[in-house]
Amino acid sequence: MESLSRRHFLGTLSLASFGWWTSRALAGAERLSAGPSRPKSLIILWLDGGPSQLETFDPHPGTTIGGPGKAVATSLAGAQFSELLPRLAEEASSLSVIRSMVSAEGDHARGRYFLKTGYRPNPSVAYPSLGSICASELPEAEGALPPYITFMSGREALGGGDLGETYDPFRVWDPIHPPQDVVRRVAPGRMNRRLRSLELIDGNVRRGRRSREALALRREQFDNALALMDSPQLDAFKIEEEPARTREAYGETPFGRSCLAARRLVESGARAVEVKLGGWDTHANNFDLHKPLCESLDAGFSSLLRDLRERDMLDSTLVLCAGEFGRTPKINGLDGRDHWPKGFSVAMAGGGIRPGQVIGATDPEGTKSPTDPVQVSDLFATVLTALAIDPAVEFVTRDGRPIRLSEGTPLERLLAT
Numbered sequence: 001m002e003s004l005s006r007r008h009f010l011g012t013l014s015l016a017s018f019g020w021w022t023s024r025a026l027a028g029a030e031r032l033s034a035g036p037s038r039p040k041s042l043i044i045l046w047l048d049g050g051p052s053q054l055e056t057f058d059p060h061p062g063t064t065i066g067g068p069g070k071a072v073a074t075s076l077a078g079a080q081f082s083e084l085l086p087r088l089a090e091e092a093s094s095l096s097v098i099r100s101m102v103s104a105e106g107d108h109a110r111g112r113y114f115l116k117t118g119y120r121p122n123p124s125v126a127y128p129s130l131g132s133i134c135a136s137e138l139p140e141a142e143g144a145l146p147p148y149i150t151f152m153s154g155r156e157a158l159g160g161g162d163l164g165e166t167y168d169p170f171r172v173w174d175p176i177h178p179p180q181d182v183v184r185r186v187a188p189g190r191m192n193r194r195l196r197s198l199e200l201i202d203g204n205v206r207r208g209r210r211s212r213e214a215l216a217l218r219r220e221q222f223d224n225a226l227a228l229m230d231s232p233q234l235d236a237f238k239i240e241e242e243p244a245r246t247r248e249a250y251g252e253t254p255f256g257r258s259c260l261a262a263r264r265l266v267e268s269g270a271r272a273v274e275v276k277l278g279g280w281d282t283h284a285n286n287f288d289l290h291k292p293l294c295e296s297l298d299a300g301f302s303s304l305l306r307d308l309r310e311r312d313m314l315d316s317t318l319v320l321c322a323g324e325f326g327r328t329p330k331i332n333g334l335d336g337r338d339h340w341p342k343g344f345s346v347a348m349a350g351g352g353i354r355p356g357q358v359i360g361a362t363d364p365e366g367t368k369s370p371t372d373p374v375q376v377s378d379l380f381a382t383v384l385t386a387l388a389i390d391p392a393v394e395f396v397t398r399d400g401r402p403i404r405l406s407e408g409t410p411l412e413r414l415l416a417t
Helices: 006-013 023-030 086-090 108-117 130-137 188-206 212-229 232-237 244-250 254-268 286-310 376-386
Strands: 041-048 071-073 080-082 095-102 148-151 170-172 272-278 317-322 344-350 357-359 394-396 402-404
Touching: 041 130, 041 254, 041 286, 071 086, 080 086, 086 286, 095 376, 108 130, 108 376, 130 148, 130 272, 130 376, 148 254, 232 254, 244 254, 244 286, 254 272, 254 286, 272 286, 286 317, 286 344, 317 376
Parallel strands: 041 272, 041 317, 095 357, 148 170, 148 272
Antiparallel strands: 071 080, 095 344, 317 344, 394 402
16 A cells, blocks of 8 residues: 555645535525525725825815826716726726725724624724635535635635634636636546545544544545545636637736636636735735736726626626725825725625615715715625625524624615525
C-alpha cells in the first residue's frame, strides 16, 4: 500500500477550502418551499473601504460638498448618478437605490461586520453572514457546486459563525486563476489508493481525539470535494469560454472577471456569490482614486445586470451593491473624504426587489441628517424577505441561545409584489 500521511493527503486536496455544504444544508433547504417565482440566488458586489456616495449614486454637483465631479441623467426619471457611472445610469430603471443608509459603526471592521450580518459585533455571538444564510436557507440546487463562493476576498468575507462552518464561503481569488485544489492531479487508481489509506488513518483517529460527529462532517467534506472534482459544474469558473465581446464588456479587471464568473456560477446553481472591489478608503486623493474604481464598477455591475436580464435570470437573482459606509460630505485638506456612516448609498436590483426607486435623500450642504433614513438591520431584513427567507428564523449560538436571523423590519416599498 502506498505510504501516505494524513497531513500530506490534506495538503494534496486542500480541504481548507471545503468547509461547506453537508447534510445540515439539506435540512435548511427542506424547511422552505421553493415557489415558482422565488429568487434562487444572491450576488453581493462588496465595495470594501467605503465608497463615496457623492462620486457614485448620490452626486451633488455645484455645491460646496460636490467636489469637481459632474452628474449624468439616468434612465430613472428625476435621478442622477455620478458621471463616473455612465453605463449604470443607463441601467438605473432596473435598480432601486437607497440614498439614506445610516449605520452605528464608522470603523471598517465593525462596519463591515454590521452590513454583512445585520448585527453589530458582539463577543458572545458569531452572527452568520448574509451569504452563509443564503447557503443555509435557500433551496438546495442539484450538483456539487458550493452554495456560497467569494471572489477577491480574504477576511472581509465573513462565514457561517454560530450557524456552522458548513456555511463558510468557498474562497477564490481572480477567476483568471480558477481553483486548483479541485482539479485531479493524479490518476483515478492512485487517488483510490490514497482514499483507502485515508480510511485506515481515520479508523485510528476515531478511537482517538476526534468526536464521531466531527469525523462524519470531515468525511462528508471529502466526499463533496471528490464530487466537485468530477462535476461539469466546475466549468462555471472558466470565463475564457465566454465570447471576447462579453469579457470586454465586463472589463478585463479582476472585478469584471469576477462579476462574469458570478453570473456563470449562479447559472450553474450557486446560491450566493460575493465579489469584492477594494480600494475605496480614500482619505486622500478621493477624486483621482474614484475614477478607476468607478470604471471597474460601472463595467462589471452594468454588464452583470444586462447579462442577467438577457438570460431571464434577473428575476431569480438579487444583486446587492454596498460598502460598510460612505464618505464625508466635507472634503479634507488632502483632497479626500473620511468615514461617513450617517447617510450613504446602497443599490439593489433583481429578484424580489421592486425596481425604479430612489429611497431617501441627503442634504446638499452635508449638515443635516438624511430624510427617510434606513437602518442597517432593516436593509438586512429586506434582503432576506426579498429572497423569501423569514427574518424570524432562529439559529442557536454556541452557548445554546436562539437568535433571529434579523431583528430588522423589511421595507415593504422595496419588495416586489
